[in-house]
Amino acid sequence: xxxxxxxxxxxxxLGRCGPALDLLTARFDRHTYAPxxxxxxxxxxxxxxxxxxxxxxxxxxxxxxxxxxxxxxEMHTGGPAAPEGYAYRALYAAPELLTDGTRGAALPHxxxxxxxxxxxxxxxxxxxxxxxxCPDPLxxxxxxxxxxxxxxxRHSTARSADDAVPGAGRVARAVRDRLADELNxxxxxxxxxxxxxxxxxxxxxxxxxxxGIPPYAWLAQYRVTRARALLESGLRPAEVAGLxxxxxxxxxxxWFRRVLGVTPAAxxxxxxxxx
Numbered sequence: 657x658x659x660x661x662x663x664x665x666x667x668x669x670l671g672r673c674g675p676a677l678d679l680l681t682a683r684f685d686r687h688t689y690a691p692x693x694x695x696x697x698x699x700x701x702x703x704x705x706x707x708x709x710x711x712x713x714x715x716x717x718x719x720x721x722x723x724x725x726x727x728x729x730e731m732h733t734g735g736p737a738a739p740e741g742y743a744y745r746a747l748y749a750a751p752e753l754l755t756d757g758t759r760g761a762a763l764p765h766x767x768x769x770x771x772x773x774x775x776x777x778x779x780x781x782x783x784x785x786x787x788x789x790c791p792d793p794l795x796x797x798x799x800x801x802x803x804x805x806x807x808x809x810r811h812s813t814a815r816s817a818d819d820a821v822p823g824a825g826r827v828a829r830a831v832r833d834r835l836a837d838e839l840n841x842x843x844x845x846x847x848x849x850x851x852x853x854x855x856x857x858x859x860x861x862x863x864x865x866x867x868g869i870p871p872y873a874w875l876a877q878y879r880v881t882r883a884r885a886l887l888e889s890g891l892r893p894a895e896v897a898g899l900x901x902x903x904x905x906x907x908x909x910x911w912f913r914r915v916l917g918v919t920p921a922a923x924x925x926x927x928x929x930x931x
């Protein structure tokens with residue numbers, strides 16, 4: 657296989673039993689897409705080389721760090737604009753994901769398809785990379801709708817809805833308690849928001865404002881705390897991962913190292929050695 661001509665699709669689910677969202681990781685030297693359109697918004701970040709896209713009767717070029725937004729139903733192509741080809745990460749978002757947190761029923765319109773927003777590009781790329789590696793439903797639902805709302809707020813014609821969420825602390829605590837009670841199969845944020853009479857964007861806003869982190873990160877840290885106790889009791893990391901709701905041992909290890917700086921196995925061994 658030519659590793660410089662490759663594309664890999666991953667399907668993430670926005671919450672348990674929620675809608676799917678496709679992620680594409682691609683690197684092409686020669687490939688040029690035929691004219692086509694998508695029913696979703698195509699949101700991509702160019703990570704290498706240059707890509708030329710025929711769009712709205714013209715030609716646009718994106719380079720490393722550029723965000724490209726192609727609207728639903730718009731015909732376009734895509735191909736290399738430099739000898740080294742191009743590489744990008746893309747996600748395909750249902751239109752309603754960009755209207756959450758905006759006013760009115762109109763879909764967000766992006767006058768400029770190529771955007772310069774380094775912080776948002778980095779956040780989109782990081783979320784794409786993490787979710788393509790481990791498409792955890794709660795993580796996908798916590799990160800992607802929030803970033804897509806930020807994209808619409810910053811760069812489209814849509815007007816932002818009021819960010820204030822009455823009783824944000826109460827909302828955040830209710831969500832926290834549900835996640836803690838159901839850590840092995842957490843409810844979707846959309847379902848939790850509906851129970852509280854809120855939109856998913858409002859729920860995310862309330863949780864982030866109160867807790868300082870998104871719901872998936874809070875739950876991952878809570879799972880790590882539970883995992884520590886099980887490791888201290890002598891259970892192996894592979895056993896512990898499933899008991900606290902991580903997808904597998906690698907998922908447990910990724911978060912254990914983020915929170916505690918060591919692997920679960922190293923932590924277990926050090927605790928046993930002290931005993």
